Every structure is written in structure tokens, then in C-alpha cells.
Amino acid sequence: MQHFSTDALILRAVDRGDNDRLLTVLAANYGRFYAILKGAHSMRRREAAAAEPFTWSNFEFYERGGVKWVKSATAQETFPGIRYDMDKLFLAAYVAEVAAELSDEREPAGEILPLALNTLHKLSVTKGENEMLKAAFELRAACIAGFAPELHSCHSCHALITGENYLDVMNGALICADCLHRSAALAPLPEFNDLGERTVLVPLTAAAAAALCYVASAPARRVFSFQLTDEASKHAFCRATEAYLLHHLERSFPSLEQYKKTRAMLARIQPNAAKAADEESC
Numbered sequence: 233m234q235h236f237s238t239d240a241l242i243l244r245a246v247d248r249g250d251n252d253r254l255l256t257v258l259a260a261n262y263g264r265f266y267a268i269l270k271g272a273h274s275m276r277r278r279e280a281a282a283a284e285p286f287t288w289s290n291f292e293f294y295e296r297g298g299v300k301w302v303k304s305a306t307a308q309e310t311f312p313g314i315r316y317d318m319d320k321l322f323l324a325a326y327v328a329e330v331a332a333e334l335s336d337e338r339e340p341a342g343e344i345l346p347l348a349l350n351t352l353h354k355l356s357v358t359k360g361e362n363e364m365l366k367a368a369f370e371l372r373a374a375c376i377a378g379f380a381p382e383l384h385s386c387h388s389c390h391a392l393i394t395g396e397n398y399l400d401v402m403n404g405a406l407i408c409a410d411c412l413h414r415s416a417a418l419a420p421l422p423e424f425n426d427l428g429e430r431t432v433l434v435p436l437t438a439a440a441a442a443a444l445c446y447v448a449s450a451p452a453r454r455v456f457s458f459q460l461t462d463e464a465s466k467h468a469f470c471r472a473t474e475a476y477l478l479h480h481l482e483r484s485f486p487s488l489e490q491y492k493k494t495r496a497m498l499a500r501i502q503p504n505a506a507k508a509a510d511e512e513s514c
């Protein structure tokens with residue numbers, strides 16, 4: 233029987249039978265893997281906290297019959313600020329689903345693990361910034377997945393971006409308004425390219441483009457150290473990052489859909505609360 237110990241982030245926890253729980257975890261050296269926790273419902277409160285989703289815990293595992301089992305778990309960081317806020321819980325689940333998508337079994341976790349931990353920490357300690365945190369996470373995750381866009385200048389004329397511009401999602405590049413209007417006047421942009429991919433152009437302000445450029449190239453610890461002050465730039469930034477990540481991963485995520493549904497429902501039943509939340513974030 234092989235034993236090993238490691239810190240790991242719990243991406244998912246699903247009850248299995250009456251008293252067991254199947255954990256999906258992500259560890260720096262071991263990548264993403266499954267492990268079974270026996271007696272999950274009869275654990276003492278402190279131990280149980282170490283087996284909750286989106287918790288960073290120190291585990292002892294043993295392997296038997298080709299299955300990994302949890303011998304012990306001790307919570308290192310529970311990110312308490314996300315636990316009683318439905319928006320933050322859905323976003324934490326989204327972060328975990330994207331981290332699972334961008335990691336593999338028997339492959340070191342690489343940059344997606346510190347990004348996920350950093351995002352969970354920011355979600356836990358920050359108020360009114362959910363949408364901006366989500367957006368920065370999305371763009372950086374796309375870069376980690378190998379889809380880093382070229383954001384330093386206009387892809388067509390190579391001029392620095394100083395005004396209205398567009399993110400060409402499929403090509404991962406910026407195009408300034410002058411170039412877009414010029415090319416559209418000469419030959420209207422095709423709705424689909426040769427590969428059948430739909431052309432997606434997300435309008436951006438100069439500030440939103442600068443923020444995208446910053447997030448894509450900042451040192452890992454500084455990814456969230458930027459500010460957008462005007463609502464138009466925030467909205468454009470958030471719209472661009474979500475479109476960019478989902479297009480390049482070629483899928484959506486259940487937790488993201490739930491997050492959006494909850495926000496839409498809140499906007500219908502509590503328009504003032506939703507408006508206040510929007511003014512705080514995007």
C-alpha cells in the first residue's frame with residue numbers, strides 16, 4: 233500500500249453512498265486526481281471543513297486497488313468569505329471547473345493552481361469586485377491554456393491603441409476602429425472564416441484594451457493589481473474575457489450558467505440590489 237502526503241485544492245466533492253465522498257483535487261506535483269473519503273458524514277466539524285469544495289487542505293492519501301483513499305485531511309485555507317455568498321460560491325465553482333479543464337492526471341498542475349488559489353483568495357477578501365475578478369481569471373486562464381492574445385498594438389496597422397478598438401476573439405488580436413472600418417468598407421467582414429468559425433469582435437475602450445494587456449502579461453502575483461474606473465470600460469473588459477475563454481476552450485461551464493441565471497433572477501426580483509451590485513462591479 234503506497235502512502236503519500238500533499239497539499240491540494242478540492243475542486244469538487246460528491247457524496248458517494250451513505251457516508252463516503254468522492255473528492256476531485258488538484259495538487260502541484262500530482263495534478264488532478266480523484267480520492268475517496270470514507271466516513272465523510274461522521275467526521276468532526278474541523279475535519280469535515282477540510283473536505284469541503286474550494287478548500288486548500290493538507291492530505292495524507294493511500295492507494296489500494298488502484299484507488300486513492302484519504303487517510304487524513306487538515307484545512308490550510310478555507311476562503312471563508314465565499315461560503316455565505318451565492319454569487320461567490322458559483323464563481324468559486326466556475327474557477328474550479330476551469331482549473332479541472334486545464335489540468336490533467338499525472339501532470340504537474342503548473343500555473344493554473346496558483347491562479348485558482350489567488351482568485352479564490354481575492355473572491356474571499358474583496359467586496360463588489362466579483363465580475364472584475366472573474367474577468368481577470370478568465371483571461372489569465374486562457375493564456376495558461378496556450379491562447380495568449382496579442383494585445384500590445386493594432387494587429388493590422390501596428391499603431392498603439394489610443395481609442396475605440398475591438399478584440400478579434402478567434403484571432404486573439406486587437407484591431408483599431410480605423411482599420412476595422414477601412415477593411416469593412418473595402419470588403420465586408422465575413423460572418424464565418426474558412427474553418428467555419430464565427431467572427432467575434434468585442435468592442436473595447438482604450439482603457440479596457442490596456443487592462444487586457446496588463447492581465448495577460450503581469451507577473452502571476454500581480455494579475456489583479458489594476459483598476460478600471462469607468463463603467464463602459466469595465467463592461468467591455470468583462471464581456472471580452474468571457475467570450476475569449478469560452479470560445480477558445482470551445483465549451484461553457486455549468487457553474488457559469490448558474491451564476492448568470494442567479495444574477496438575472498436577482499435583477500428581475502430586486503432591480504435596485506442588482507443595480508447596486510453592478511455599480512460596484514461591472
Ligand SMILES: [Zn+2]
Pocket residue numbers: 386387388389390391407408409410411412
Ligand atoms: Zn489599426
